[in-house]
Amino acid sequence: MWLMQMLSETGEDTTKQSGNRVSSFLSRRDVQQAIRAWVFWAVTLGGLGYLFIPHLMADSASKTMDIVKSTFMAFYYTSVPVAAVVLAIATQTVLHNRHTGTAPPPDDNPAIETNQMANIVWVVISSALCVFLLVWGLVVDNVVAEPSRAANATVVNVTGQQWIWTFNYPDAHKDTSELYLPVDQPVIFKVQSKDVTHAFWIVQMGIKINANRGEITETAVTPNKIGVFDVRCAELCGLLHAHMQTRVHVVSKADYEKWLANQGSVEQWPAS
Template identity: 30%
Template sequence: MGESIFWLPAASEQGEQVDHLFFLLLAVSAIVTIVVFVLLVTFAVRYRHGSKAKRGKLPNLMRRELEIGWTAATAFLFLFIFWWVSSAQLEGYSPPPDALEIHVTAKQWMFKTQQPSGVREINELHLPVDTPVRLVMASEDVIHSFWVPAFRFKRDILPGRVTQGWFTPDKTGTFHLFCAEFCGTNHSEMTGRIIVMSQADYAEWTAGQPQGDDLGKEGAKLFVAKGCSGCHAPSSKVHAPNLAGLFGRKIPLADGSIVTADERYIRDSILQPRREIAAGYPPIMPSFQGVVSEEDLTRLLAYIRSIGKETP
């Protein structure tokens, strides 16, 4: 990996942005520290007790100029850093539409990943280089954190919630994966690796893996097995929303508000169906809390996303 004992080179496009910001803050902090130290030593020596240095007030005009200039300079510097950091952070939550979608389920004490092709791994994740990767993550038990230092990427994975993030690896190699949130007795052993390959090698690796159903197909089977199709299928006699074309749409609710049918809304509609009731539909759906696991929810979400591309 070409790692140094002093510095771990960034291996993603986002990591390079983080490094630039880090070095900027380091430089600003060093400059401020040096200026303060030099002024402190200079004044301590020049105006020490018994020295003949003149001691008098600065002219009012000069004093105002110094105060206004110093305050304005630091304010503009702060606003610039705030803009840079906030734009970089917000960008981390808006993946490109063509990003490779990887589903991650964290549990004590492992990361289970699943590729779009259905290939599953434990504590490993194979990725193609120079390809945006979107992670959709959920926890089966406690809070975990998906941390890849070389990518400068870390996201907490919370129970009862879908967490997302994305990055674009731009170097091939094997990189460490850690859980950065204390999650129990074997927390220190919850490690893994990210293998970034050339796109040709990744395609060859994928073709050589045992192929299972992709998440959407698994979700379709689960949709029928759990009885969801009995109400939500187009031919159903029950007055329930048709899920085709649902994902990403604006949904009016019974209380007059409007929400977007994203992963959060669909997940809550499965586990807490009476929390946000769609307008025009009776609150008759039962809760599936404790009936479906986190992995089942991931499959159902993938299925609803896939039929979201169809026309209702």
């Protein structure tokens, strides 16, 4: 196990078999203590994360949000063993090597200036973790972009202004202040602002994109759950930023058609 390798000491008898080295290293008292601390921290942190984090994150209303939540947990479980190494060494030293008093401790600790094996193992492990994170990130980034490539996607124009959201359905020439979306239908949001920069955020769908004045930005999602969800502004936009929120109604396709057919204010989207 790499943890023990890292802790191994320089200047050991090189004629011994490496298996012997590892086992004699493992049987050292301080190493045993560190391993116990590591197990303690790994179990504690992993358990706490397992118990609490899924309940903290907003309920998912899209595949994108499912991915956000699973990515969070995957990264969390990946980092638990690493964090546990740091905390284990901290714990072991503080519990077993403490020196109190006003005079400095005696200079009789092993004068280890470096350990090539520990350096190599550390760099290799952290590089491997880094590659894992990157690959994961690229893969899921591609998956969450799927709705934006859907041929049958509904387009909704979103306009932020201080401090309200307006939604325009170009196909139906309809403007609303609350968002209505059909379930299981990809939707592309074309977002812009009339004044300062805002950020369009559907909390339970895990999507967010800035609304800029003079530019149109895009994000896309496929809602997969019927219900009422939250739109919030996530970029400080002045006086009533905290209150710049509205609701998303995800409804069945039939209800959506019915809603579209209803009379609404008809307004032309400004030419882009």
